[in-house]
Amino acid sequence: MKNYSYVGISLVILIFGIWAVPKIIAKFTTPDMAEIGEVPKFSFTNQDGETITNEDYRGKVYVVEFFFTTCPTICxxxxxxxxxxxxxxxxxPNFGIASFSIYPEHDTPKVLKAYAEEYGVAIPNxxxxxxxxxxxxxxxxxGFNLYxxxxxxxxxxxxxxxxxALVDQExxxxxxxxxxxxxxxxxxxxDKKNIEMLKEDIKNLL
Incomplete structure (x- = not known):
């Protein structure tokens, strides 16, 4: 049985030259997803009292939300x-989550730590x-256009x-x-369907 992958690459080299191989491979491996905008620089304090910036997420795919711990409705x-x-x-290790509190006067690192434990936050990122x-x-x-x-x-x-919001490695x-x-x-x-879509797209980016 022929190995059509090698045949295909050989044809690419024959027709376009060796320089074209990385571009052809990239075309079929880069996720077909929209670019909404770049995340601006940020620097805040996490539940462990550590300073976390956008650079700490560089090289990771991560999900962003805005919430507060005393939220009685959707949070x-x-x-x-x-x-x-x-x-x-x-x-x-290449996946992370960033949850920003919109009620920081109440949501101190200590409060966020207790909330994280209550909800089962179990990954370091x-x-x-x-x-x-x-x-x-x-x-x-x-920055995110999330009201x-x-x-x-x-x-x-x-x-x-x-x-x-879903953010890529860059x-x-x-x-x-x-x-x-x-x-x-x-x-x-x-929404359950949206959550499944998000999981699929995280895998796509990873």
């Missing part, structure tokens, strides 16, 4: 689903981050997006395309 479901994603890639509220809001609303705001009329006094926000060829941009952290 518990979001983090239940995030744990499912964690478990899917448990043991892979899952950082629950706190810092200056203005910087976190700027990162959410401008957050203080609203005293809402349960918990905040409103925020329930979507997750710090670029990525997503799949919908059936019409448009980037979906973000993944609904409350």
């Amino acid at each position: 518990p479901k979001m983090n239940e689903n995030m744990v499912k994603i964690q478990n899917e890639f448990y043991g892979n 899952w950082n629950m981050l706190t810092g200056e509220r203005e910087a976190i809001f700027e990162l959410a609303n401008t 957050v705001a203080e609203n005293k009329e809402m349960d918990g006094n905040f409103e925020h997006s329930g979507y997750f 710090g670029v926000i990525r997503s799949r395309y919908d059936d019409f060829g448009n980037p979906i941009a973000f993944y609904n952290g409350l």
Whole structure:
């Protein structure tokens, strides 16, 4: 039985030259996913009191969310689903999660540590981050285009997006395309189908 991979590569070399091989291979191995934008620089404190920046995620595929520990509505479901994603890639050092608290005055590293233990955070690359509220809001609303705001009329006094962002190894926000060829941009952290899509796309990037 012929080895068609070798035959194909041989034809590429014959027709285009040896220089074309890396480009041809890249075409078939690079994920066909949209580039939404580059993650801006950030620096916050995690649940262990360590300073974490965007450079700590360089070379990793990671998922981003904005939440707060006293959230009485969507955050518990979001983090239940995030744990499912964690478990899917448990043991892979090239995968991570960044959870930014939008209520940093309450969500100290100690509070975030207890929350992480309660929800079963078990991988070293899952950082629950706190810092200056203005910087976190700027990162959410401008850096990721994931809406957050203080609203005293809402349960918990905040409103925020329930979507997750997917970031590749180079710090670029990525997503799949919908059936019409448009980037979906973000993944609904409350929707089972979206969570499965996200898992597939993480594997694609990894």
